[in-house]
Amino acid sequence: MTSTSPLRKTTAPACHGPAEQAPADAGTPRIALLGSPNSGKSTLFNLLTGAGSTVGNWPGTTVAVGRGRWQVGGTDVEVLDLPGAYSLQARSPDEELTRDLVAADGAAPPSVCVVVTDAAHLTRSLYLVAQLREQPLRVIVALTMVDVVRRRGGRLDPAALAVAIDCPVVVTDPRARQGAAALAAAVSTALDSAVPQPRINRGADDLSRADDRFTWIQSALVAADGTLDDSPTLSDRIDRVLTAPFLGMGAFLAVMWLVFQITTKVAAPLQGALDAFFSGPVSRGGSWLLGALGLGGTWVESLVVDGLIAGVGMLLTFVPLMTIMFALLAVLEDSGYLARAAVVTDRLMRRLGLPGQAFLPLVVGFGCNVPAIAATRILPHARQRLLVTLLVPFTSCSARLTVYLLLAATFFPAHAGTVVFAMYLASLVLVVGVGMLLRRTLWRAMPNEPLVLALPPYQRPTWWVTSTVTWRRLRGFLQTAGGIIVATVIVVWVLQAIPVGATGSFGHVAPRDSVYGAVAQGLAPLFDPAGFGGWEIVSTLFVGFVAKEAVISSWAQTYAVAQPTSVSDPGSLGHHLIDSFTAASGGHAAAAVAAFLVFLLAYTPCVATLAAQKREVGLRWTLAGLVLQLGVAWVLAVVVFQIGRLLT
């Protein structure tokens, strides 16, 4: 099928927020994109809707749905990229949403259902088409991988297939950006046509209805001359290595190591450069400009430089990290490797009731929790994504490492390496422990079926798919997380700027005499049972809430000493810390520091992580996670200190 109708990409309206999306405008035709996981559905969605599309949770759910605008034949239509589903027989919240949104008797049935159908796996792919054809819906088949079938010596006549299944069939290749115009023409025609009569399924129960559909599919394949040479392929030969016992796990660990190294090592200098740029030239420029306006040395300068510029700077330092992470994820997904990784790690992760894919975000979390939470999107079901999103903050990110090193070098100089190793071990125990706890309580109902996964053939990742997916995810992160990060940095600045009592003035007050100091002093007794109830120690927990990277500089500011040039040589800051921990713990400094380290490991990693969580699972679960982290951290810190006190 061909089309001469104009095709223009338009952007989603502003009301379509990236986190929770508003319902469609009344009267706007709604096109639902359906297909099995890994069918290329989201690639087609990106091709149709362009960069203006958004992905966010469907209202009232944690299920992500892509939404965008597309113009077909002069009409603006809304395109929904529904969660991947093999059939309308829902086995997860994601599949339930797909089923409900395409239900012909639902609140807002789609104007047209476009089913992305893989020609290389037609029998399986047409099953969903068969189910949709049993409802009064307009159905169009977007047939992909036709070139693969022909390359493998198979045959298929799309026109004959269209006649056999009684709905339009459009050959598309979204990865090569082909077929959008023909699809637009087909959708335009369908919108002008009456809804076709549903096909009658004569089965009496689920299995016999399924048999009826497969009989229908087989007769359609015969009519379409559909044949496929099913001899071993290159993908089979690669799988012989990448999914093999032991070799497969080795390959997976190598890939994870590479992802971890690239996200931390490659991004680190870029983050450092951006940080230096904002704390250097940009801050100096801001100060100079405000000085020229006569505001130099005032609280306004402090607000702009230490609040606004610092906040925006902090947000932007995440951009290289997130870009690299999203690009790597896109490459792994597009190549087909992620499905293999799920197979290899499945047995290990099943112990937590999670599929193998859950390993990736948890590994990435040891580099940085923020991209790790974004990486939970590779998980097939919303409840699994939610569980992993709550577990990721317990993975010890690299920002916490500097504080471990400083405290270990200060309090346990002879065993600093062992202490840091113990913290990473504790992190693993914490992830498994909290995971099993949640699995046996809140997640008891989550099914734990044996793995059954259709593997797509390997393919070379394309620049277009990688860059489009990366940009869309990065933009979503900046839109959602940006405001939260900048606002929190400013709030902390304001708390530090407001004096309590007669000492100092707004913007010119020592930390101890500010609202920030007063709040820390008020909350300090809460941490007495954990042995670190001194306000100088507790106050850094607030700063650590914003970013763990700022803990050491905050201590240096509180004690009015120079920040140590190396965390392995704490200098005078170390002496102040020993004094504070000794005083707060009644002479059991070692036990108190151990408790503090455990608290630091278990409580909220940073505000950017919270922002990422809010984007993925919504505010309610983010707050629940926050309470969980604080609760676990406090209980463990108290236990560690109380036991440690008896031993020291």
Next chain:
Amino acid sequence: MTASASTPSPAAWLADLPCGTQVCVDSVIGTTQGRLHELGLRPGVVVRILHKTHGGGRLLAFDGSRIAVSAAGAREIRGAPVQ
């Protein structure tokens, strides 16, 4: 693909059959039944056991599809080897 000329052999669970075997599916039981049925793996279909995967699962080939099943999943599919 469905079985046409098969040599009668005793049915066995896929987990107990060697890799490389072609099997005519006899029955699928347990929690994976519905999902496998939708994927086209149902009684009468001939599948080839390609190889063992990490964790004891199997990679299966049928109708141009490649389906990975865990060790537990392979113990829910029963079939008779065919030539």
